Amino acid sequence: MKERHLCVLAGLVLTGLMTLSGCGAGMGDEPSVEYAPQEDRELVIYTSHKEEVYRPIIEEFEERTGIWVDVVSGGSNELLKRISEETETPGADVMFGGGADSLQAYEECFSPYYCRDWNMLQAEFRSGDGLWTPFSSLPVVLIYNTKLVEEGQITSWNDLFAPAWQGRIAFCDPGVSGSSFTGLVTLLGVMENGDDTTMQSLAVSLDGRQWQSSGQVLDAVADGTDFIGVTLEETAMKRIAAGEDIAIVYPEDGTCSVPDGAALVRNAAHQENAMQFLDFIAGRDVQQLLETQFYRRTVRTDVEPAGILPAPEEITLMDYDIDKAGREHDAILMSWAFYLGGVDTP
Amino acid sequence: MKKFFVKSFRTRLFAGFLVASLLPLFLCSAMLLQTFRLRLNRQAQLETEEHLTRVTELLDTLYTDFHQVSTAMKSDRSIAPVLEQGRGGDTAVYSALFGVTEGSRDYARFDLYGKDGVWLYSTQNGPVEGELPVNWGVLYAARQTAGLAFASASTDADTANLTFASAGAGTGTSGALLQGAAQISTDEGEAAGYLVVTMDRAHLSRLLEESYGSQNGLILLNQYWRPIYASEPSLTDTVVPKLRRLLLDGEDINDGDSDSSYSTAYLPEMGLYVLLSRPQTLNQDTRTLLGTVTLGSALVCVILSVFMGLRLSRQLFSPIKRLHSAIGQVVHNNLNVQVTPYHDDELGQLAGQFNDMVEALKANQAQLIENQRELNEAQIRMLQAQLNPHFLCNTLDTMKWISKINQVPQVAVMSTDLADILRFCISPEEFVPLRREVEILRRYVEIQTIRMSGSFRFAVELPPDLAECKVPKMVLQPLVENAILHGLEDVKDGIVTVRAWTTENRLLQICVSDNGKGLPQEMTGTYTCREQSSARYHLGLYNVDTILKKNYGDRYGLYLNHRPDGTGTAVTATLPLSQEEKNA
Numbered sequence: 001m002k003e004r005h006l007c008v009l010a011g012l013v014l015t016g017l018m019t020l021s022g023c024g025a026g027m028g029d030e031p032s033v034e035y036a037p038q039e040d041r042e043l044v045i046y047t048s049h050k051e052e053v054y055r056p057i058i059e060e061f062e063e064r065t066g067i068w069v070d071v072v073s074g075g076s077n078e079l080l081k082r083i084s085e086e087t088e089t090p091g092a093d094v095m096f097g098g099g100a101d102s103l104q105a106y107e108e109c110f111s112p113y114y115c116r117d118w119n120m121l122q123a124e125f126r127s128g129d130g131l132w133t134p135f136s137s138l139p140v141v142l143i144y145n146t147k148l149v150e151e152g153q154i155t156s157w158n159d160l161f162a163p164a165w166q167g168r169i170a171f172c173d174p175g176v177s178g179s180s181f182t183g184l185v186t187l188l189g190v191m192e193n194g195d196d197t198t199m200q201s202l203a204v205s206l207d208g209r210q211w212q213s214s215g216q217v218l219d220a221v222a223d224g225t226d227f228i229g230v231t232l233e234e235t236a237m238k239r240i241a242a243g244e245d246i247a248i249v250y251p252e253d254g255t256c257s258v259p260d261g262a263a264l265v266r267n268a269a270h271q272e273n274a275m276q277f278l279d280f281i282a283g284r285d286v287q288q289l290l291e292t293q294f295y296r297r298t299v300r301t302d303v304e305p306a307g308i309l310p311a312p313e314e315i316t317l318m319d320y321d322i323d324k325a326g327r328e329h330d331a332i333l334m335s336w337a338f339y340l341g342g343v344d345t346p
Numbered sequence: 347m348k349k350f351f352v353k354s355f356r357t358r359l360f361a362g363f364l365v366a367s368l369l370p371l372f373l374c375s376a377m378l379l380q381t382f383r384l385r386l387n388r389q390a391q392l393e394t395e396e397h398l399t400r401v402t403e404l405l406d407t408l409y410t411d412f413h414q415v416s417t418a419m420k421s422d423r424s425i426a427p428v429l430e431q432g433r434g435g436d437t438a439v440y441s442a443l444f445g446v447t448e449g450s451r452d453y454a455r456f457d458l459y460g461k462d463g464v465w466l467y468s469t470q471n472g473p474v475e476g477e478l479p480v481n482w483g484v485l486y487a488a489r490q491t492a493g494l495a496f497a498s499a500s501t502d503a504d505t506a507n508l509t510f511a512s513a514g515a516g517t518g519t520s521g522a523l524l525q526g527a528a529q530i531s532t533d534e535g536e537a538a539g540y541l542v543v544t545m546d547r548a549h550l551s552r553l554l555e556e557s558y559g560s561q562n563g564l565i566l567l568n569q570y571w572r573p574i575y576a577s578e579p580s581l582t583d584t585v586v587p588k589l590r591r592l593l594l595d596g597e598d599i600n601d602g603d604s605d606s607s608y609s610t611a612y613l614p615e616m617g618l619y620v621l622l623s624r625p626q627t628l629n630q631d632t633r634t635l636l637g638t639v640t641l642g643s644a645l646v647c648v649i650l651s652v653f654m655g656l657r658l659s660r661q662l663f664s665p666i667k668r669l670h671s672a673i674g675q676v677v678h679n680n681l682n683v684q685v686t687p688y689h690d691d692e693l694g695q696l697a698g699q700f701n702d703m704v705e706a707l708k709a710n711q712a713q714l715i716e717n718q719r720e721l722n723e724a725q726i727r728m729l730q731a732q733l734n735p736h737f738l739c740n741t742l743d744t745m746k747w748i749s750k751i752n753q754v755p756q757v758a759v760m761s762t763d764l765a766d767i768l769r770f771c772i773s774p775e776e777f778v779p780l781r782r783e784v785e786i787l788r789r790y791v792e793i794q795t796i797r798m799s800g801s802f803r804f805a806v807e808l809p810p811d812l813a814e815c816k817v818p819k820m821v822l823q824p825l826v827e828n829a830i831l832h833g834l835e836d837v838k839d840g841i842v843t844v845r846a847w848t849t850e851n852r853l854l855q856i857c858v859s860d861n862g863k864g865l866p867q868e869m870t871g872t873y874t875c876r877e878q879s880s881a882r883y884h885l886g887l888y889n890v891d892t893i894l895k896k897n898y899g900d901r902y903g904l905y906l907n908h909r910p911d912g913t914g915t916a917v918t919a920t921l922p923l924s925q926e927e928k929n930a
Contacts, residue, residue: 035571035610035619036593060482062570069570070594285481 037068043273045069046083048076048097053294061280067273076102076178083109083265093268094277096135099178100125100259103132104326110263111271116279117300124319125259125299133278134259136296138232139315140183142249143218148227156253157190160205160228167207170220170229175333177214183230184336185325186256189318196335203339210340222246237295237309250310256320259299356659363651371647375640390624393559394609398622400557401564402611408553409494409615411450412543416494416528418446419458419541426532429458429539434466443467453553458530459485459540466539478542485540488527494543496526496616522546523575524566526616550575558622563606567619574618585623605630665693669700681708736772739765756796763789771820780846780856781813783822787844790823794830802830802840812846815854816924818893824886825858825917833862833915854923859909859916873904887917894921 047054051073058069072079072091076098083092084106095103095110103110104127112130115121125134144154153159160169174181184199191198211217218235220226222244236248262281264274280286284303290296291306298305305311325332419425419442428436439458447456451469458467463478463485478485487495526543545553550566558564558577565582566575571590573582589599589608599608606623613620668685675683684701687694742765749757770778770786784806791804804826826842834840839861846856873891891904898921905918 035612036596042594059568059570059572060486062572063487063568066569068594070591285486288481289479 040270040272041067043067043069043094043270043277044072044092045094045096045277046072046074046079046092047095048074048079054096056293057281057286060285061277064280065273065276067276069277080106080109087266090265090267090269092265093270093274094262094264096262096277096281097260099182100127100132100134100261101182101322101325101329102178103261103263104322105329107131109266111266111268113264113275113278115275115282117282117284120284120300120302121282122299122301127261128323132261132263133282134261134299135281136234136290136294137257137259137299138179138234138296139250139257139317140179140186140255141231141233141236142251143221143229143231143236143246144249145221145224145227146245146247148224151247154228154249156251157187157255158253160187160230161201165228166205167209168227169206170211170217170226171202171206172211172214172217172230174336176212179214179232179235180217180230181329181333182232182256182258182320182325185332186318186320187230188332189256189320190251190253195332196339199336199339200342203336203342206340208340218244218246233297233309234295241295250315252316254316254318256318257297257315258320258322355662356655359659360651360655363654364648367647367651368644371640371643375636375643379636391609394562394622394624397558397562398609398611398620401554401620401622402613404553404557405613405616405618405620408450408453409613412454412526413494413615415446415450415456415543416526416541419443420528420530425458426530426538429460429466429530430532430536432460432462432464432466436467439467443469453545453549455544455546455549457542457544459542461537461539463540478540480537480540484525484527484542488529488540489537494526494528496524496618523550524616547575551577559624561625563623565621565623567621569617569619571619581623589621662693664688665697669693669697672700672704676704676707681711739768742768760793760796763793767793773819776819777816778819779813780808780815780817780854783817783819784808784844786820787822787826790826791830791842798830801838802834802842805841805843807843807845809846812848812854815846817854817856817921818897821890821893821919822856822858824890825919828884828886828917829858829860829862829915833860833864835862837862848923852923853920855918855920857916857918859914861909861914864908864913865906865915870906870908873906890919894919898922 045054045058054071054073058071061067062069074082079092079095080098080102083090083095086092087109110131112127113133114130115133118126118130121134122137125137127134142154142157142160159165171183172180174184184202187202188195188198211220214231214235217226217229217231218239221229222239233248236246239246240248262278264271264278268274282299284300287298287300287303290298291308295309297309297312422442425439425442428439443456443458444451447469450456456469457465457474459478460466461480463480465474465476465478468474480486480489484495522544524545528541529537530539530541532538554564554577562577563581563585564575564577565573565586567586568574571586571593573586576582576586585606592599592601599610605626607626609622609624611620612618665685665688672683672685681704683704685697687697742761745761746758746765749755749761766789767786770782787806788804795802795804822844826844829842830840834842842858842860844856844858846854848854873887887904887906894902894904902921903919905920907916907918908914909916
């Protein structure tokens with residue numbers, strides 16, 4: 001009997017406490033869930049682009065298609081790794097950003113898709129098996145500080161090995177930065193005295209020193225810490241537009257223009273919408289804005305250059321072997337680590 | 347648990363106090379809080395709805411104005427050709443533009459763009475240059491619809507997005523938050539140019555200020571819940587992504603654990619959501635405060651309960667403890683203990699009763715001791731009395747033989763009788779059959795007959811069935827002695843009769859009567875003398891009466907009366923009829 005009384009009392013007290021703490025929700029107005037999109041009007045995009053790049057594109061995409069885009073942004077390697085871990089239940093529908101070679105390296109995570117304007121794309125930027133859709137083309141360039149280096153002192157990749165610049169070259173760890181890796185592969189393609197010799201020479205020129213993010217390369221050159229740097233045209237153009245003391249050199253001995261792209265995630269939940277998005281970014285309207293807005297080069301054949309970037313004809317362009325870069329990715333990085341570590345830092 | 351509660355009365359008291367104080371406290375707090383919140387919520391909700399209505403009305407009015415402007419511009423035949431030719435600075439166009447935008451210019455800027463997106467006219471004071479991409483954003487939208495299309499331009503004036511909205515050229519739409527565009531068509535239906543309505547932060551602030559309540563926050567969102575305008579810039583960075591996340595996850599935006607609650611209205615024409623955020627009526631701080639107050643009160647209750655429990659139990663326990671120790675002393679035979687009652691309550695009365703009880707016990711014990719003492723004295727006396735009779739008996743026997751030898755028969759008879767009486771007297775049994783008692787009476791009478799020269803007769807009427815009745819030893823002898831010595835004094839032919847009978851209620855009555863001079867009138871009736879000292883002259887009566895009363899109780903005793911035939915005395919002894927030996 002006594003225990004029962006105690007139980008009743010405890011129950012009462014508990015009820016009181018629960019009313020006290022109160023479930024405040026549900027007091028509001030009409031539920032807002034009705035504003036939420038239908039499941040088939042959603043799209044999840046993982047992007048490694050900066051917000052200033054992906055945001056206008058995605059907002060315009062939303063306005064035109066009525067599809068709600070959910071953006072997850074991060075580093076390209078990080079996001080690709082995440083996608084590869086999510087193969088069972090993919091979180092993403094589209095991976096937007098990342099060099100074509102990076103996307104190629106994760107080919108088991110993606111489904112091939114030939115976008116609507118496939119035939120209007122420049123042939124060298126088409127993925128052989130349709131695994132990725134190109135977004136823009138980004139040539140590798142050399143930059144120098146205009147206060148410290150006179151115009152014409154740097155003209156080619158070969159100049160990097162001049163003793164005058166030893167220890168004054170800004171280069172990012174290719175294991176960290178995809179663009180730096182592209183730069184290294186480009187250099188290896190240009191120099192004809194063997195990959196190992198080239199890497200060894202570059203390591204000596206760097207004095208065994210490299211930066212840990214591609215942004216630091218620009219910073220180091222702009223503030224005079226380093227004289228010369230290796231980076232992508234788009235990044236350099238943005239800094240120049242911002243008024244920094246940087247100039248671009250398109251190496252005479254040639255450079256590569258590697259596309260970055262987007263890819264349809266295998267077994268994506270919103271596959272139709274993802275395809276619409278790929279169509280959209282390769283579409284004319286977006287491609288027309290690339291140069292004026294983002295200092296990126298179009299991958300289409302039918303878009304006239306806006307004249308902000310040097311015409312392709314003025315640049316010595318070489319083919320970039322995406323398949324090879326993907327295939328030998330780990331081997332190159334291993335050699336590079338070996339040679340860089342072998343340099344005695346002064 | 348149960349054991350614990352049962353074990354200590356103090357704990358039970360404490361628990362009782364705790365329940366009696368905490369339960370109402372918590373219930374009251376909960377009810378208070380609920381009522382408080384319900385009232386506040388209802389009020390806040392009404393206010394919010396009012397604000398929301400006001401904001402939507404303002405925006406609706408604005409849209410109507412814009413719509414009128416766009417309709418007017420589109421219907422103005424003179425404008426399309428000018429725009430188609432890309433001519434700027436035409437005063438007629440300006441005049442038309444300023445004419446129709448009268449009254450709306452405070453809240454927006456109106457521009458006219460050529461068909462290729464080049465800026466031509468503006469209501470803004472000062473130089474404006476720029477170009478809008480016709481395949482993007484608001485102009486693209488305007489091309490797709492016949493009416494007025496809206497697009498959010500940007501939320502942040504510094505990002506590239508912004509220049510993107512203004513098509514890269516100059517500062518034309520810098521700072522624009524919301525743009526609307528309408529295509530102005532040639533007679534053939536081709537695009538001649540565009541009317542662009544641009545609202546920046548200042549415009550929207552001017553329009554909406556004071557319409558949404560000072561403590562509320564206002565957010566304008568596009569159809570996809572991307573921020574366009576917020577009264578507090580921080581809201582766009584923190585709140586909007588969170589709400590959009592909730593919405594995408596299919597949850598209610600008020601479900602998030604937030605200090606604000608949100609109300610929403612949708613404006614379909616502009617594709618805008620108006621989101622009003624109002625601080626939660628009972629925010630975390632208030633709830634924490636209330637919780638603290640309740641907990642504080644609970645703490646006070648607990649302390650009070652402990653205090654009261656201790657105090658009451660002490661009030662209960664200290665008298666009980668005193669009683670307890672007093673009882674312990676009584677158990678150890680200390681009867682001088684007394685409990686001082688502190689209060690006149692139940693426990694005080696209990697203490698009083700205990701004291702009375704101890705007093706009574708004490709008196710009882712004293713009485714017992716006294717009785718024991720008396721008994722001891724009597725026994726000593728009896729032993730002393732028994733010391734010599736054997737010697738006396740033997741002497742009497744010797745006397746009997748000497749007198750027989752010397753031929754003095756009276757002495758022989760008397761000494762024989764005396765020896766028998768003496769033997770009877772010192773025999774250990776207290777109760778004897780009536781037959782033996784009567785036998786001794788005869789011996790006694792024999793002696794008296796010799797002494798008094800046979801001047802009286804002695805008669806016994808003893809029914810045989812009563813011969814074995816037990817009676818206390820020597821109860822009849824004093825009565826007979828009384829009758830002979832006092833009743834028959836100076837009486838000739840005196841007769842003493844002993845008669846025994848039983849009554850209906852099984853009482854044995856033995857009457858000793860004489861035909862003597864009788865007794866004084868005041869002595870008739872039940873013998874009542876209680877004091878030995880006052881019975882000096884009839885010690886025999888007193889002794890017999892006392893023996894009967896002590897042995898059988900106060901109901902029994904002697905009854906004194908005149909003889910029924912007039913002369914003499916009759917003394918009746920009443921005692922219970924018993925064949926067995928009576929154990930006193």
